[in-house]
Amino acid sequence: MYLYNSATHKKELFTPNDPNLVKMYTCGPTVYHFAHIGNLRTYIMEDILEKALRYEGYHVKRVMNITDVGHLASDADTGEDKMLKGAKRENKSVMEIAQYYTEAFFADCEKLNIKKPDIIQPATGCIPEFIAMVQGLLDKGFAYFAGGNVYFDTSKLEKYYVFNDHDEEDLNIGVREGVEEDTNKRNKNDFVLWFTKSKFEDQALKWDSPWGVGYPGWHIECSGISLKYLGEDLDIHAGGIDNAFPHHTNEIAQTESFIGHKWCNYWFHVHHLNTDTGKMSKSKGEFLTVSLLEQKGYDPMAYRLFCLQSHYRRNLVFSWENLDNAAVSYEKLIAKIAQLKNEGEVDTQALEALKEKFLTALRGDLNTSLAVTAVYDVLKAKTNDATKLAALADFDQVLSLNLLQAAAKLRDRQAQEEAASADPEIDALVAARTEAKKAKNYAEADRIRDELKARGIEIIDTPQGAKWRKV
Ligand code: AMP
Numbered sequence: 223m224y225l226y227n228s229a230t231h232k233k234e235l236f237t238p239n240d241p242n243l244v245k246m247y248t249c250g251p252t253v254y255h256f257a258h259i260g261n262l263r264t265y266i267m268e269d270i271l272e273k274a275l276r277y278e279g280y281h282v283k284r285v286m287n288i289t290d291v292g293h294l295a296s297d298a299d300t301g302e303d304k305m306l307k308g309a310k311r312e313n314k315s316v317m318e319i320a321q322y323y324t325e326a327f328f329a330d331c332e333k334l335n336i337k338k339p340d341i342i343q344p345a346t347g348c349i350p351e352f353i354a355m356v357q358g359l360l361d362k363g364f365a366y367f368a369g370g371n372v373y374f375d376t377s378k379l380e381k382y383y384v385f386n387d388h389d390e391e392d393l394n395i396g397v398r399e400g401v402e403e404d405t406n407k408r409n410k411n412d413f414v415l416w417f418t419k420s421k422f423e424d425q426a427l428k429w430d431s432p433w434g435v436g437y438p439g440w441h442i443e444c445s446g447i448s449l450k451y452l453g454e455d456l457d458i459h460a461g462g463i464d465n466a467f468p469h470h471t472n473e474i475a476q477t478e479s480f481i482g483h484k485w486c487n488y489w490f491h492v493h494h495l496n497t498d499t500g501k502m503s504k505s506k507g508e509f510l511t512v513s514l515l516e517q518k519g520y521d522p523m524a525y526r527l528f529c530l531q532s533h534y535r536r537n538l539v540f541s542w543e544n545l546d547n548a549a550v551s552y553e554k555l556i557a558k559i560a561q562l563k564n565e566g567e568v569d570t571q572a573l574e575a576l577k578e579k580f581l582t583a584l585r586g587d588l589n590t591s592l593a594v595t596a597v598y599d600v601l602k603a604k605t606n607d608a609t610k611l612a613a614l615a616d617f618d619q620v621l622s623l624n625l626l627q628a629a630a631k632l633r634d635r636q637a638q639e640e641a642a643s644a645d646p647e648i649d650a651l652v653a654a655r656t657e658a659k660k661a662k663n664y665a666e667a668d669r670i671r672d673e674l675k676a677r678g679i680e681i682i683d684t685p686q687g688a689k690w691r692k693v
């Protein structure tokens with residue numbers, strides 16, 4: 223599989239360290255609010271990546287953190303802890319907020335068929351690991367203690383910016399929101415590994431440490447959790463493009479300094495979901511959630527399809543009109559699949575040819591829109607329905623669009639509707655008309671037709687016999 227690697231700025235053939243096991247880390251949500259559909263775009267595409275790797279035959283061990291401490295309002299280490307902000311907003315404790323929004327996040331993921339990672343680790347559960355890592359960085363001379371906090375010293379690195387092909391806007395995010403200069407920092411890009419001196423006396427969660435009571439910085443969480451569960455050689459690290467800087471840049475700096483060698487081989491970044499006014503963002507207050515889409519009558523699968531129709535390395539603009547188009551496409555697609563009958567033997571040769579197209583799409587830097595086209599190709603293919611159904615079931619292991627389940631549901635609904643509109647009296651009259659026609663009693667046949675017409679029923683003669691419908 224070829225994947226674009228943000229660290230080398232090239233599409234590369236993906237080769238894991240261990241040919242049978244892919245070690246994958248993904249940055250999880252900061253659980254101070256609901257995830258918006260922009261965040262979920264990132265998780266949908268990471269889900270596709272994981273499933274595509276499994277489809278290729280790899281075992282995947284995937285780890286995700288839950289940020290429940292240390293992510294300050296600005297990615298550049300200033301402002302209030304987002305969790306505390308959320309707790310104040312809702313008059314609850316930080317842990318209550320964390321639990322509530324963690325559950326809400328996974329409920330949204332389930333609606334969108336986003337698989338749960340193998341390991342989910344809240345940051346507050348790994349404090350000793352973070353402390354050990356900070357101590358290691360101090361011992362090796364990559365960190366310093368100033369003004370009560372421990373900072374990473376970026377001047378000790380040969381190269382700090384590794385993702386420098388991003389556009390200005392992406393790189394500036396951490397800096398833009400940081401209105402205050404931290405005078406303890408020796409260099410502009412230094413970042414906090416451990417806080418004790420927070421401006422906010424009411425920081426809810428604090429732990430004892432060699433540097434005083436405090437709490438970890440956001441970046442150390444992902445490094446510590448990844449090292450704990452996936453070891454020192456990571457295959458792939460994923461996140462939204464806004465995480466490339468400063469978050470992932472800092473993760474690389476501290477992890478490689480700590481372990482003393484290269485850490486992660488591939489960096490996978492999903493570009494943003496934007497609205498017409500810019501990036502969708504939780505801190506802006508007003509944002510769209512999966513529940514809101516449902517309230518408006520959208521099937522979450524329509525949103526998943528909407529995301530799959532565009533490439534993960536392009537910004538995607540959300541508008542209701544665009545979502546409507548995806549919803550209509552989804553309905554039509556399911557209606558077509560519902561017409562397939564599970565008849566005949568699967569033609570393995572035809573199935574392999576269909577799969578080949580699908581696999582080629584995934585192998586080309588996860589081209590999901592081409593993968594969706596491969597679904598339409600199945601419907602048009604000159605093969606029997608059993609083969610088509612087998613191909614669709616196969617593709618849906620990655621796409622997770624509920625293709626067959628939704629089609630089965632639609633068929634059930636259609637059968638129920640038909641049953642609900644059944645009327646034995648009308649059926650008997652239609653049968654009597656058929657008998658009259660057979661007996662060449664056309665006057666009687668016409669009389670019955672007229673009687674039914676007067677009752678708002680139209681008879682349709684089909685090769686399978688006379689049917690009727692209400693007009
Ligand atoms: P957060 O919960 O704020 O830590 O963000 C969770 C994930 O969503 C991170 O990987 C972010 O990079 C990503 N993200 C944030 N905003 C957007 C957006 N508008 N579109 C796509 N991904 C986003």
Ligand code: ZN
Pocket residue numbers: 248249250444461469
């Ligand atoms: Zn992270």
